[in-house]
Amino acid sequence: MNVRERFAEVFGRPPEGVWRAPGRINLIGEHTDYNDGLVLPFALPMGVSVAAARRDDGVLEVRSLQAGGETVRVPVAGGSVSGWATYPVGMAWVLHEYGIGGASLLVDSDLPQGAGLSSSAALLCATGLALCDLYGVEVERPELARLAQRAEWDFAGVPSGLMDPSASLLATAGHALMLDCRSGLSSRVPFAPEEAGLTLLAIDTRAGHTLADGGYARRRAECERAAGLLGVAALRDVKDLAGALGSLRDPVLRRRVQHVVTENHRVEAAVGLLRAGAAAELGALLTASHLSLRDQFEVSWPQADAVVDAATRAGARGGRMVGGGFGGSVIVLTAADRAERTRAAVEEAFAARGWAAPAFLAATPSQGARRLA
Structure with missing residues (x-):
């Protein structure tokens, strides 16, 4: 059963869409991103998928097929959560300023957690794309990467760099992404x-x-x-x-x-x-x-x-x-x-x-x- 079918099973209605963000490997350039330096990551085939639909009550409800347990429900404007749910809740909290409302999210992942492949950034980015599309909010991808970084800083409490969400959002097949973490400018570098x-x-x-x-x-x-x-x-x-x-x-x-x-x-x-x-x-x-x-x-x-x-x-x-x-x-x-x-x-x-x-x-x-x- 895929994530779309499981969404209907969990929430009792079909999702409005499914969004996916990959994990990343950084070819070279480690611990340079938060020093305003240079990095060279690329996106992996594995990642995080989010099936989603809008709610009209200002509530964000999220559930993970991997984490199990109960569905987490908090106001979109922010609420107290812990563990994996801090990432989608934090992303919604940041995007609330842009006009996004309530939503139901079901998370599925084939990306190993704790393997250093940026499962947290993939979850942030998949959530961000889903919420923006659901509510017709237009945010350029480099800016969405910065918003994902802000969510991880301010909500999850991890002072991460810009590389991980940028790689997830901006990478293309057959290329690495040369990213200047000071300017935010990037370019594709052939890598096959x-x-x-x-x-x-x-x-x-x-x-x-x-x-x-x-x-x-x-x-x-x-x-x-x-x-x-x-x-x-x-x-x-x-x-x-x-x-x-x-x-x-x-x-x-x-x-x-x-x-x-x-x-x-x-x-x-x-x-x-x-x-x-x-x-x-x-x-x-x-x-x-x-x-x-x-x-x-x-x-x-x-x-x-x-x-x-x-x-x-x-x-x-x-x-x-x-x-x-x-x-x-x-x-x-x-x-x-x-x-x-x-x-x-x-x-x-x-x-x-x-x-x-x-x-x-x-x-x-x-x-x-x-x-x-």
Whole structure:
């Protein structure tokens, strides 16, 4: 039974439409978005679907096929909720200023939660598209991404960056999205690994994470503190890395600055390689990014390190952790004819350590958020 049929079963009437927003993989550019930097994500085939219909009583009612339990009902203007429901309720709260009214929403997802693939942003974006379409509210997609970011900040309490909702809303099939998180300007960068004889594996390490546990917020605060000490608006503005590192006494802040500045350079280099048709050369940049995230930003975790080590030993071109860190997923770039060998090496590494087997996901650059029906 699909989400449209389940909606009629749950709410006793057919939905007015179904909207879907994908999760994302960030090819490179991690923890640069909230530093006004550069990122290069793409949309995944997996995502979140929302079937929806209007209500005339100013109430938002939401239910998830994955979460189970009772239907959550709150005023569109805002109400006290917790857990997964904070995201659709927060999005409705933000859009209430634009004139949206009550609605019934049924959420369905094939995107793993806690895998670092931005299930929360996909839920925000699918909800936002549904509510805007239901009430004829016209919001340009870059602005809708900022509204989704605001909902996550102000309602869910997560100080997220602009990358995740932008990737979900703006990405296109066969491309990565080069996004300048200061200006909000973006451009499409061709990225079709299979055409270059490559496979990009997305590997869920099964080490779940949550951005609300404080580690993400601490890294963000450290970056803001470093920018303040350096006298710049954001770490994106650091031009003289050696001088900046020499002026900071705190070794933790020096490490954070080094990662952000060099990661922005890696994004620019990756875009240059892709535009030149040299996707096979991305591997070294991915591994350099991972080592920086592990040693300078200190957000990696044992399973991620094991994936990158095992994959590169098996002949993969490179790999890195993705997402906020402390758990989640890893991407590995390998020649297509080495993909199975790489996968086996990763599985063997996990088994040798007694860890739960990792999950391998499709990482094909796919279409962004859209109305399905």
